[in-house]
Amino acid sequence: MKSKPLSIEVDDLSKSYVITHNARRQPRTLRELLTSPFKRPVIEAEMAEESKKETFWALKDVSFNIGEGERIAIIGGNGAGKSTLLKILSRITEPTKGKVTIRGRVSSLLEVGTGFHPELTGRENIFLNGSILGMRRSEVAAKFDQIVDFSGVEKFIDTPVKHYSSGMYVRLAFSVSAWLDPDILIVDEVLSVGDQAFQRKCAERMKELTGAGRTVLFVSHSMAAVKSMCEKALYLQHGEVRSFGSVEEAASKYLQSIDSSSGDVWHKGKFDPLVDHVTQYGFDDSFVQCISAYACDEHNTVRSSFSIGERVRLVLKYRISQESPSNIVPNFHVSDEFGSPVFVSYPEEFSPNEIGLYTVQCNIYPFLLNAGKYSVMLVMSSFYGGLEYRHHFSYEAALRIEITEEGSVDKRRHGWAGIIPGAVRPRLEWHYSQELASETET
Incomplete structure (x- = not known):
């Protein structure tokens, strides 16, 4: 099978932060409390001695490639490095080491109202976001009606967005990000703010984008949402890649890690x-x-x-x-x-x-x-x-x-050894028939 052109290449990506732990000593007596302002230089010197610095690696030696038109989920627990990775891919944060190659225009929705100015109206923010993405005003105007219709906030489009509810905010923010023709769309957990009907619309829009050759990265803790929206998944744990492949395989490893870390055992007869x-x-x-x-x-x-x-x-x-x-x-x-x-x-x-x-x-x-x-x-x-x-x-x-399932149990696999998707495997009836060629056919 011919491989897709690569949209994102990540090679040995790492990101570190320096964390300072201050062992601040509280005054032990009333006298110490009253005289502490006069002893500030001494106290600060003591704190400097007691401070400890630690290097924390949010991402460590992360490598993967994403082809054009793929919907990729990024999953993992809190502190796994998902948000750090998205910020680097969105060019918000610089990596400590490693290389990221991105081909195309990136539109990111990392938190509710990303890129919105609260004092501006919904209409003004649509054009502002378009200019941030490098689009001409005429291009944004051509997409304006579709954005507003998709978001469902047409009655409030000329109201400052600071008066929007969180649901209205995220609907308009996603609509702008998804309709202004990005080559790569990056969406964080924010879609959980919207209702189920809007989430279904988002899923369909993501499929439309990938069908047109766009690439989508989606972060969620909901495995049901991941399964419905994505084709492959990248599973991160403690800043490292644990799995990158089918959604079923990556999600299964993620859930197994949750069970083992909590001491919970899945099997319960x-x-x-x-x-x-x-x-x-x-x-x-x-x-x-x-x-x-x-x-x-x-x-x-x-x-x-x-x-x-x-x-x-x-x-x-x-x-x-x-x-x-x-x-x-x-x-x-x-x-x-x-x-x-x-x-x-x-x-x-x-x-x-x-x-x-x-x-x-x-x-x-x-x-x-x-x-x-x-x-x-x-x-x-x-x-x-x-x-x-x-x-x-x-x-x-x-x-x-x-x-x-053992390898030889189901003869209907016809030699296929990989995962068969779906929750059910019904034994449906199949019938073959052979059409006889007409004598008049050449």
Whole structure:
């Protein structure tokens, strides 16, 4: 396959800061406090002796290349070096050592209102940002209506932006950055300020840009947003590159590091509400209480790891302590490791609502879930028709399982050894037919 022309080249990039630690000594007595102004030179000399300097490397030997028209996510925890890298790529900060080669005009949105003057109106800031990007006034005017329409702030376009809400600010800032024809668009976490509808619009605009040959770099802590917006991901940890490749691979390594650093273990085949502390929503146990839950194989052996070719059984045990006026419906909410919903399953038949102990199970058939990690939220609901419902209990990520795949399990791979994207791997029916060539065809 022919490689794309490079838009960004980063070679052995490093950035250091000098941190000074002052061991400031507080006065110990009232006399010291009263005489301290007269002893300032002595105190300052003591502080100079007690000060300690430390070199902190925000980035260390970072190297990667990005081709034209690629959407790249930059992920990592706080202090990983993401913001420092973006500032260097945006030419805001100079690197300590290393080389960065950027081909094209860069538009950056690193924080809400980047490049905006608060006293100027939205209209004036659009033209100001255009001039900063090196565009002529006529070029900005040609894009003006599209920018304003995309941002949704047309009613306030002649209002000083200092009166904008944070949501209005970020909508206009992104619109300016994305519509003034940048060759490279750099977007930080600021899109989380916008609502979901605007985030979808941003994702579509990013795809349009890359389809037209533009390059997009996107920083986010939301793995769901990263998966929906980007093709590849650069994972940074402590200023160093840990992974640069597919989103699935980089995000998986990032989430594994979170689990290991917090002492948390992903796999959890059993759940006991009295022991396991998980997030709960809509909790009301006046009618029904969760006793336990587990994941098991077809032999009823509790497990948290399953082959893609195995059946996974989800089991929930609960008690109805008083008769409910409406049916109580158990349901399982399965999400991938990034928190994105995969499916929700309900029983086909009406559930009992009489007092008693109950066990309900749900079978996940082989090859329904793709290889990967999944969490199961346990929910008990009552539905009253239409959109009315109540959750008696819901335990988020009560079970956490992993689906693994050995190389020879799925013959439908046809020899492909790489990652197959998606959360599900349904076994759909395929049929071949061969069209006979017409005798009149030449």
